Amino acid sequence: MIMTGWSNRFFWLGAAALLCLPISVSAAEIRVKSETLVRGYERDTAAEEGAAVIPVYEYLQIDVDTPDEPGLSMHLYGWGRADLADNEYYEDATDGELLYGYLEYRRETARFNARLGRQYVFAGVTNESIDGLRLGSDLGRYFAGSLYGGQQVALASEQGRDGDSIYGGRLAHRLPGLYELGTSYKNIRNDSSDAEEMAGLDLTAYLPYDLNLHGLSTFNLITEDWAEHSYELRFSLGPLALRPYFQTFQYEDYFGTGANSANPFRFLAGSDEELTVGGADLTLPLGAAWVMVGKFKQYSYEVLDDNSTYYSAEATWSGADHSQIGGEFGFMSGDAAQNDYYLARLFAYWDQLPEALPLGFISGDLVYVGYDRAIFGEDKSLFASFGGGRKFMEEALELKLSADYSSDPYFDEDVRGMLTASYRFGLSR
DSSP states (O other): OOOOHHHHHHHHHHHHHHHTOOGGGGGOEEEEEEEEEEEEEEEOOSSOTTEEEOEEEEEEEEEEEOTTSOSEEEEEEEEEEEESSOSSSSSSSEEEEEEEEEEEEEOSGGGOEEEEEEEEEEETTEEEEEEEEEEEEEOSSSEEEEEEEEEEGGGTTSSOSTTOEEEEEEEEEEETTTEEEEEEEEEEEETTEEEEEEEEEEEEEEEGGGEEEEEEEEEETTTTEEEEEEEEEEEEETTEEEEEEEEEEEHHHHTOOOTTOOOTTGGGGGGTOEEEEEEEEEEEEETTTEEEEEEEEEEEETTTTEEEEEEEEEEEEEOSTTOEEEEEEEEEEOSSGGGOEEEEEEEEEEOOOOTTSSOSEEEEEEEEEEEEEEETTEEEEEEEEEEEEEEETTTTEEEEEEEEEEEETTEEEEEEEEEEEEEEEEEEO
16 A cells, blocks of 8 residues: 555554554454556546546455454555556555554443544544544443544644544433434544534434334534434335435534534535435335335425425346346436436346356446436436456455446546456464
8 A cells, every 4th residue: 555644654553563462363363355446547637638547546454353252453444546657647646545544442341442543433423534542332221432532534634733633422321122312522623723513412212113213413513503403214014114314404504614624515604505305215125036116305405496306216136146137217306407307227237147258247337317408518418337357266356347438418428447356365363
């Protein structure tokens, strides 16, 4: 992998820690997964029109743990990129990042869990990548809690890391089999100023007649108003599974945080938009092979003054192993041109090919969108993807070659090719 700065130092620190794991790691399993992608397409650059771009991506995942028992473990995952053409399409011909890399300690007692390093934290209002420490544990039979602190990864390139921090946590009360009610808090500081400060309530309730309710409400402590309400209900009527849901977002409070926020969508706060979404998903299995899915979704934009409704029906047939064929047809009815269209999709993955063929599996995905009104002079878009490959070395190595074509009102046409090599192996120490 190609990494710079803190990520590089942490990677080698993690590698050194691997050699220093306690003696119990002698029974640990080491699992390595490598995925190499070679892509090819053309782009206009400052020096050349239609320049070839040939980036090579390497994704590497390493896990060292004892899956059947708690204890100490290590987890690393990162990517690196090199442009073989090196024609100034990328600002840097090589790049990379450690996506996560942490040491974890688990105990059965009170389900205690501790993670140190670069990690993703999901806890109520928190959905962040941090460099730091997270602790979680049951607090008796009826309570559970977690705390975290460190630095937000997204702020690493924002004027250095001095004065940057993130901390928060979640406290939950539960009655097993009935409900869990959580309260959470998140504070992000950038250059010693508040960038985000959020509080939230989340609920999971197990109601009579197999009704399950899930929801989250988020309050922005900087703007002092509600940012989000998202709730869904799940239940079954015989074989039919239903998931009605309702969501509201106030952009000023959802995206409008402190002036030093690293949120890439913070510019949306100035629109003062309020979005309300409501809908339902219906899933019906037909026998052992077929699944039918119906979707309904209503969007309402207050400032844009647009009300859009989307309906779709999807059918999927699943065969032996991973073979699958399906299709979807849907249409969106709205006031804005980009929200007034119909969509047709066909997709397939087939791995039951004759042994005499050089391919072990083939895949395809075809999406066509027709707009009722032209956008920039175009009234349709098309995406097509086809690929095939084979597995080797008792399925530890998979090679796949694919090609994509797309054309839409915002991009005349684009053709891409990609070769993917996925390799995984494990061993015990």
